[in-house]
Amino acid sequence: MSSQVRILASALGVALAGGLAAAAISHAAEKPAPALAYTADGKLVAPQNYRTWVYLSTGVDMAYLEGPPPSQHTFDSVFVDPASYAAFQKTGTWPDKTVMVLEVRKGQARGSINKAGVFQTDRVGVEYHVKDVARFKTDGWAFFPASGAPLPQDSACNKCHEQHGAVDTTFVQFYPTLLPKAQEMKTMSAAYLAEEAAAK
């Protein structure tokens, strides 16, 4: 994280030296920093404030493959930048520059006065799914691990999301406040609709 911040500072330094100082300062005064930004070497600048973004949903111990139950409960929660959420509410799909954050936390069964079920504790992982049509040519989207370069465009994540994501390669079928909007706006992918029809 700190190395990414240093890289960003370096990149900003280059831009400012290039005579963009006045424009950058004016822009900063007008609106907050964009959700989507990269380091000079193409890594994602990890959004520091995603916990104040819009929450989409949480699953517990979800798995897309059959297997034994996990020894440790895990919660997956998804957040999206507010501007992209607002755009989805109007159009039923994602605008360019959408940033989605998957946060992974441990689950704990007993603690304080809790006697059953599971609640969230420590963060154990974070991943990003971003839409940048000019940069990611396959379907406009890329997955970034917590740090480092994006996954290859033909990664298992990309392929599964392309094949099964309800809207624009994203799992809107698991986001209960977005699914009705996608149904209303008829923005669900043909592959997803065929899959759902076959399952009935």
Place this chain on the structure above:
Amino acid sequence: MSSQVRILASALGVALAGGLAAAAISHAAEKPAPALAYTADGKLVAPQNYRTWVYLSTGVDMAYLEGPPPSQHTFDSVFVDPASYAAFQKTGTWPDKTVMVLEVRKGQARGSINKAGVFQTDRVGVEYHVKDVARFKTDGWAFFPASGAPLPQDSACNKCHEQHGAVDTTFVQFYPTLLPKAQEMKTMSAAYLAEEAAAK
């Protein structure tokens, strides 16, 4: 819901007729509507936009009493108005006029490509916990069901939160992004700290 809106419109009509029109319009232009508002007969005006507020955490099938496992999975998620979240980040406790929303959703195990674990589907309930020191004399807080009057100040909910809430009658022990701040600012209740010490 629509009856609450009608009641609010009626209450606003009274205020405007009372000569507050100019002040109200000026105020509206300056900032968004406050999170906390009541109908003329003391019910809470249900916040319509809480899903864009700040998310605190989600538990699944949580219970504070022993009992058999539930036949239907249930997720509880908690949201708080952004201004109160920002205040908590500075002070480690809640300001007056805090509004917390508990949203209850069904959990589903199988669906789309999911093979294990549980994801969220339909909303089946919503409750509110609000801080209004001038109005609620016992500890400053009240619980509101989805519609209707607040629970009595000596309700089981109030008593349990007073006795076991880590910070200011709220279950910050289950909100992993707030707990470290409360620890840093030393805002946890004496009762909670004693309870945790006794459990070790």
